[in-house]
Amino acid sequence: MKKIILLFLILTAFDLYAQEFTTRDSITIRLRSGNELSAIVVHNKGVPQPLPALVRYSIYASPQTDRYFNTLSSLRGYVGVTVYIRGKYLSTGEVKPFVNDATDAWDMIDWVSKQSWCNGKVGMYGASYLGFSQWAAVKKLHPALKTIVPQSAVGIGVDFPSHNNINMGYMLNWIHYATDKKLLDSASMAEFSDQKKWTRLFNSLHTSGKSFASLDKMEGRPSALFQEWLAHPSYDEYWAKFTPTSEEYAKLDIPVLTIAGYFDVDQSGAIHYFKKHNENNPGAKHYLVLGPYDHIGLQQLSMPEMVAGYKLDSAAIFKTYKLTFDWFDYILKNGPKPAMLKDRVNFQVMGENSWNHASTLADISRRHLKYFLRPEEEDGVYQLSQEVFKGTKTIKQKIDFHDRSDTISNKINTLILDNSLHIGKNSLVFETGKFEQAVKIAGSLDGELSFIINKKDMDLKIQLYEKLADGRYLKLNDDMLRASYSKDHSKRQLITPGVKTTVQLTGNTFFVSRKIAVGSKLVFVLGVPVEAGMEVNHGSGKQVSEETIEDAKEDLIVKWLPSSYINLTIT
Incomplete structure (x- = not known):
């Protein structure tokens, strides 16, 4: 309801009542497969000529909200269209997330492009699942589809339903939220947001010591989809088939604008698509915008001033939908290119109140600050040193899998900026000295972690903080990876107990940019997660x-x- 009220106020500001709109929300699109997809179309009556159509391709069937989004498109000189995947709203067939979206997209876009109100040009936009569905749509590119704008795009098999091959309990909550009903009603929203219920469930599974695969039965609604997803822990053909192949990326020549965030759970997916497109098509017209945003913020009409306790620089705050529609004007109406897109990679430097720009991710910088994990400890804190330790001393750690005290109720705080360093009981803390001059970092956390263990595998939790001069902690990176998949997400390579193993961080961590202030320290937290709400790797x-x-x-x-x-990349 709050979202509806907010959109109502926004549309009022756009002088909604001075215009008339044609809204049709019971349209069905016949597919060659025999199925039908339902669509909602909003067209400005005051513009009789055909216009470009902007499509949102969604699993989240909420007609009232989607009519407002379509009206926003109409106010900017487009026809607004929302299409629901199979099984949602009036669409026929069974709800199968991700499965049929690529197959159905060509027919859907073909239908839109041939309507009397469309001039034959189609663009797509949307966040989260709606970001994924755009990548599904370009597997077989329809000539009418001229551009896509994926925001916070889910990387299927990359960051959902598992992240770096580690399954998260959230996947079961989402399955019921997205698939149980044809419409997202208040009851669906209430259950999805019922943190007490899901916290109890995750804690119960964790303390019981049962398998993660038993989660759906403990919840009371066995899920075939949940079990199907668990059967594919590697990034195999099961996941890869939903999005473009290398050959399809190579042929993808339409302009793309990707918007993602440093604190977005789906950043890995967004970067995955960006990298794959550019690796397979060196001439890709693909622009990337990255800043200090989270998953919710990226779905709002404007970036919020605060994200989980951190106040954004004024330069970081922009109107998301203005950028989106300005992009569509640029591509579909020959308008000017949005001013913030000064190069292919555009990222906001936290703490500097500025944006930086580069042609590729690799071009951001080739300089690094290298810190070794020094096995010298004082008051429970080890050193991060630019000099390698010469001796043979190691840092020994024992993980008791029978100790299940790290439940969700006492897990690491979700705040980005906090007065305390909240870490798990199985974590080690490493710290630099104070910075005597400011340093600007940008990119993913790089490096190598070498260790010897007595088992065949383990999971790693990796965090990076800036400890400010006033003692507060600013979280810069928070990630997890499975050692056996660190070299190749598509193939598990078990560890040989008692033998030195090296895990590469490259490609497994989030991108972030920050100006580290004078007087600050860098804090690296390294742990082995034995926590509720996720798989425990024994x-x-x-x-x-x-x-x-x-x-x-x-x-x-x-x-x-x-x-x-x-390794920290310096710009």
Whole structure:
């Protein structure tokens, strides 16, 4: 309801009542497969000539809200169209997230482009699942589709339903939210947002020591889709088939604008699409906008002033939908290119109140600050040193899988800027000295972590903070990865116990840009997650979702080697 009221106020500001709109919300699009997709179309009566159409291709059937989004498009000189995937609203067939979207997109776009109100040009936009559906739509590119604007795009098999091959309990909540009903009603929203219910469930599974695969049965509604997803822990053909192949990326020559955030759970997906497109098509007309935004903020009409306790620089705050519609004007109406797109990669430097620009991610900088994990500790804090430790001393860590005290109620705080450093009980803290001059970093956290363990696998939790001069902690990176998938997300490579193993951080962590202030310190937190709300990797080598506490058998013993280091890219 709050969203509806907000949109109502926005539309009023656009002088909504001075214009008339034709709204049709019971349209069905016949597909060659025999199925039908339902669509909502809003067209400005005051503009009789055919116009470009802007399509939102959605699993979230909320007609009242979607009519408002379509009206926004109409106010900017387009026809607004929302199309629901199979099984949602009036669309026929079974709801199968991700499965049929690419197959149906060509017919859907073909239908839109041939309507009397469309001039034959189609653009697509939207966030989260609606970001994914755009990438599905370009697998077989329809000539009428001229551009896409994926915001916070879900990277299927990359960051959802697992992140770096680690399954998260949220996936079950989302399955029920997105698939149980044809419409998103108040009851669906209430259950989805019922944190007490889901916290109890995740904590119960965690403390019981049962397998992650038993989560759906514990919840009371066994889910075939949940089990199907768990059966594919690698990024295999099951996931890859939903989005473009290398050959399809190579042929993708339409302009693309990707918008993503440093604190967005789907940043990995957005960067994955950007990299794949550019790797396979060096001439790709693909622009990237990155800033200090989270998943919710990226779906709002304007970037908020605060994100999880962190106040954004004024330069970071822009109207998301203005950029989106200005882009459509540029591509579909030969308008000027949006001013903030000064190069292909555009990123906001936190703390500097500015934007930087580069032609590629690799061109941001080739200089690094290299810090080794030094095995010298004082008051529970180890050193991050630019000099490698010469001795043979290691940092020893013991993980007791039977200790299930890290439940959701006492897990790491979600604030980005906080007065305390909230870490898990199985984490180590490393700290630099104070910076004597400001340093500007940009990019993903790079480096190598070398260790010896007594098991066949383990998961890693990696965090990077700036400890400000006033003692507060600013979270810059918060990520997880599975050691056995660190080299190749499509193939599990188990660890040989007792033998040195090296995990590459490159390509496994989030992008962030920040001006580290004079007097600040950098804090690196390295841990092994044994937490509620996610799989627990007991290291047996079995499929992790099937492991139980019985597979723990003995504690995990980790010896972190002093050759381990992290790299920070300096711009």
